[in-house]
Amino acid sequence: MNYKLLGRSGLKVSELCLGTMGFGTEGGWGADAATSFEIMDAYTKEGGNFLDTANVYKLGTSEKLIGEYMSNHDRDYFVLATKYSLKDNTTNPNASGNNRKNMMRSVEESLKRLKTDFIDVLYLHIWDDITPIDEVMRGLDDLIRQGKVNYAAISDTPAWVVAKGNTLAELMGWSQFIALQVEYSLLSRTPERDLIPMAKHFGMTVTPWAPLAGGALTGKYLKGDKGRIKPESNRLNERAEKITRVVMEVAKELGVSESHVALQWTMSRGFSCIPIVGATKVDQLKDNLKTVDVQLTAEHIAKLDEASKFELGFPGDFFKEDGVKMNSFGGFYDRVEKR
Structure with missing residues (x-):
C-alpha cells in the first residue's frame, strides 16, 4: 500500500485502515486470538500500519489482543488509534462521557491493555452533548504534552x-483534530452536507466506518445472507438494493469484487479519505486489500453517484438552484432572479 498524511500532520499512514472491532469473541461473534494475529500479520505484510480500535470494543479484548501483538513486533512501525467516551465499566458515574476525568482514566486503562507507553491517535468516540468542547480540547492537549498521545x-x-473545537484550539495554541471518523458509504452519504465540507476546510482526513455498509454493498444480503442485520435496517430497503445492484454491475464490468468498487468510491471523492476495513477472517481482509489496485473510471463514479444521490437539504440544494450565482466578491451568493 501507499502511505498518506493524516490530516494536517506529518504522520504517514497506509491508505486502508484496519478496523479491529471484531477482535475477540464476546457477544457470540468475532475473531479469536489466533485469527486476530493472522489478520494483523496479513495486513502488515501488505504494508499496512494504521490500526483502529476503541476501549469498548469486545469489552476491551480488542485492545488486549493488539497489545499482545505489539509486544512481539515493532511498536514504532504502527500508527495505533483508539477511542474514549463510551462506558467501559460500571464503577462510577464518570465511567462514560467526554469529560476530562473519563478521558484521563480511559487513556490510562487503554495504555495498560495495549501494553504501550503512548497512543498515536486518540479519538473522542461520540459527542455526549454535555461536556464543554474547551474541556475536551484542553484535556487532549494535556495528554499530548505529557507524551501519552501523539x-x-x-x-x-x-x-x-468539531469546527468550534478546532477554532478554539488554534486560538489557544492547543492541538487540533487531524481526523474525523464518521459513517460514510454509498448508502450513507449525508456527511456530505456539513461534516465532510467542514473536514476539508480544516484539512482533516475522513476515516469512514462501515464503508461497505455492514457488507450490504458486497451484495451478500441480496444473495440471502442476512446475518445479524435487523429486518428494518435501511441497508435492506429499496434504495439500498438499487445502489447495491449498480455496485455489482460496475464490479462485473471491471472484473473485481463488489467490495473493491465500494471502497474505491470512498477513496475517489476529492478529499483526504482513508476507509476503515474491518475483518474477522483473513481471506476477507486479503480480498479487501486488493482495493488499492483498482481504479474507477469517471463514468463508473458518475454512475455510482447517480444511483446513490440524496437531498443535500438547505442550504446545499439552495446553492445549486437556477438563479443563484457568484457575485463579484467571490464566495457570496446572490439571488438574481427569484427574489
Whole structure:
C-alpha cells in the first residue's frame, strides 16, 4: 500500500485502515486470538500500519489482543488509534462521557491493555452533548504534552462542535483534530452536507466506518445472507438494493469484487479519505486489500453517484438552484432572479 498524511500532520499512514472491532469473541461473534494475529500479520505484510480500535470494543479484548501483538513486533512501525467516551465499566458515574476525568482514566486503562507507553491517535468516540468542547480540547492537549498521545481526532460528532473545537484550539495554541471518523458509504452519504465540507476546510482526513455498509454493498444480503442485520435496517430497503445492484454491475464490468468498487468510491471523492476495513477472517481482509489496485473510471463514479444521490437539504440544494450565482466578491451568493 501507499502511505498518506493524516490530516494536517506529518504522520504517514497506509491508505486502508484496519478496523479491529471484531477482535475477540464476546457477544457470540468475532475473531479469536489466533485469527486476530493472522489478520494483523496479513495486513502488515501488505504494508499496512494504521490500526483502529476503541476501549469498548469486545469489552476491551480488542485492545488486549493488539497489545499482545505489539509486544512481539515493532511498536514504532504502527500508527495505533483508539477511542474514549463510551462506558467501559460500571464503577462510577464518570465511567462514560467526554469529560476530562473519563478521558484521563480511559487513556490510562487503554495504555495498560495495549501494553504501550503512548497512543498515536486518540479519538473522542461520540459527542455526549454535555461536556464543554474547551474541556475536551484542553484535556487532549494535556495528554499530548505529557507524551501519552501523539495526535487528537474525533468521531460521530456534529460539524459545528468539531469546527468550534478546532477554532478554539488554534486560538489557544492547543492541538487540533487531524481526523474525523464518521459513517460514510454509498448508502450513507449525508456527511456530505456539513461534516465532510467542514473536514476539508480544516484539512482533516475522513476515516469512514462501515464503508461497505455492514457488507450490504458486497451484495451478500441480496444473495440471502442476512446475518445479524435487523429486518428494518435501511441497508435492506429499496434504495439500498438499487445502489447495491449498480455496485455489482460496475464490479462485473471491471472484473473485481463488489467490495473493491465500494471502497474505491470512498477513496475517489476529492478529499483526504482513508476507509476503515474491518475483518474477522483473513481471506476477507486479503480480498479487501486488493482495493488499492483498482481504479474507477469517471463514468463508473458518475454512475455510482447517480444511483446513490440524496437531498443535500438547505442550504446545499439552495446553492445549486437556477438563479443563484457568484457575485463579484467571490464566495457570496446572490439571488438574481427569484427574489
